[in-house]
Amino acid sequence: MAVSLNTLLERSIRNMGSGMNQVVKETALEVIKRSYKEGIYVQISDGYRSHAEQQKLYNQGRTTSGNIVTNAKPGQSLHNYGLAVDYFIVSDDGQKAIWTVNAKWKRVAAIGKSLGFEWGGDWSSFKDYPHLQMTGGLTLSQLQAGKRPKLTSKVDDTITAPDQKVESETVTNWIKVTGDWKGQTLRNGQYGKPVKQLQTMLSKNDPPFYPNKGAKNNGIDEYYGDDTEDAVERYQSYYGLKRDGLAGKEVYGSLKENEPKSKSKPSQAKGTVHLPASAKTWRTYKLNVKPVKKNSDWSLTPARYGGLTYKILDKPYPDVVTIKTGRGKRNIYVGSGTSAVIK
Numbered sequence: 001m002a003v004s005l006n007t008l009l010e011r012s013i014r015n016m017g018s019g020m021n022q023v024v025k026e027t028a029l030e031v032i033k034r035s036y037k038e039g040i041y042v043q044i045s046d047g048y049r050s051h052a053e054q055q056k057l058y059n060q061g062r063t064t065s066g067n068i069v070t071n072a073k074p075g076q077s078l079h080n081y082g083l084a085v086d087y088f089i090v091s092d093d094g095q096k097a098i099w100t101v102n103a104k105w106k107r108v109a110a111i112g113k114s115l116g117f118e119w120g121g122d123w124s125s126f127k128d129y130p131h132l133q134m135t136g137g138l139t140l141s142q143l144q145a146g147k148r149p150k151l152t153s154k155v156d157d158t159i160t161a162p163d164q165k166v167e168s169e170t171v172t173n174w175i176k177v178t179g180d181w182k183g184q185t186l187r188n189g190q191y192g193k194p195v196k197q198l199q200t201m202l203s204k205n206d207p208p209f210y211p212n213k214g215a216k217n218n219g220i221d222e223y224y225g226d227d228t229e230d231a232v233e234r235y236q237s238y239y240g241l242k243r244d245g246l247a248g249k250e251v252y253g254s255l256k257e258n259e260p261k262s263k264s265k266p267s268q269a270k271g272t273v274h275l276p277a278s279a280k281t282w283r284t285y286k287l288n289v290k291p292v293k294k295n296s297d298w299s300l301t302p303a304r305y306g307g308l309t310y311k312i313l314d315k316p317y318p319d320v321v322t323i324k325t326g327r328g329k330r331n332i333y334v335g336s337g338t339s340a341v342i343k
């Protein structure tokens with residue numbers, strides 16, 4: 001059975017992502033529809049690309065594995081402005097991608113051009129056969145400076161306003177997530193309390209990773225959009241984690257570990273503890289373990305010294321005090337069942 005037009009459109013919409021210029025998006029979908037009428041099944045593989053995604057692609061074949069697929073750094077590709085799409089032909093059943101530049105492929109390009117696209121296959125220096133773009137006459141440096149083209153759709157009369165910030169025009173259907181963030185995977189397209197918690201943790205990290213530094217509240221807004229994805233990726237790079245833009249267990253664990261320790265309250269612990277000579281041994285515990293028998297790392301020997309007296313540095317638990325021993329700071333248990341004397 002032949003793949004349905006709807007399937008091709010749905011897959012393409014998903015692959016184009018949010019952040020597409022509406023005219024470019026609509027025209028790309030029109031190319032698919034018109035091709036379909038001619039029995040050519042075409043699908044969009046790529047549309048809008050965030051700067052982070054462009055960087056990832058640029059790294060491929062350079063600092064990461066794979067072949068070099070682009071010479072464009074972030075901001076240098078029309079995809080970064082939602083003004084380009086890439087297409088490919090799919091098999092009649094919709095299961096396979098066909099990358100052969102044949103008559104069908106060229107027919108799709110021709111349909112695209114009739115609707116206002118420029119085709120990468122026409123370029124003389126570097127032929128980019130899957131690529132269709134609309135610049136509206138703007139140069140890359142104008143785009144980089146923030147200018148946006150005024151495009152007229154040949155599908156109907158939709159016009160995008162000039163200088164429109166394409167990035168802010170999002171067509172994402174935000175998916176709400178609830179509860180507290182405890183390492184469940186968060187991703188682009190979600191919003192809610194856990195996302196805000198992630199953003200807050202990123203921003204409180206040292207160094208901070210703001211979703212959008214300088215923006216209102218530095219972009220902490222409970223929406224996991226491209227800026228948040230970018231912040232997560234920068235965080236992952238910085239700490240040598242798998243760089244996938246997803247905030248899951250690994251990111252959560254790392255953020256928790258790096259969390260600035262709350263300023264330890266000045267210890268109110270005062271006085272001394274005396275371990276009498278009647279005690280042969282007295283277990284010690286490192287400060288980072290629970291002071292229970294099996295965790296003991298060493299023993300003091302009060303009997304040998306005719307009793308031992310220590311200054312109390314802290315009282316981390318009830319009936320437990322921190323002292324400084326010959327092996328550094330240790331906790332000892334001084335509950336009422338012991339012979340310890342606290343003064």
Ligand SMILES: [Zn+2]
Pocket residue numbers: 079084085086128130131132
């Ligand atoms: Zn392209």
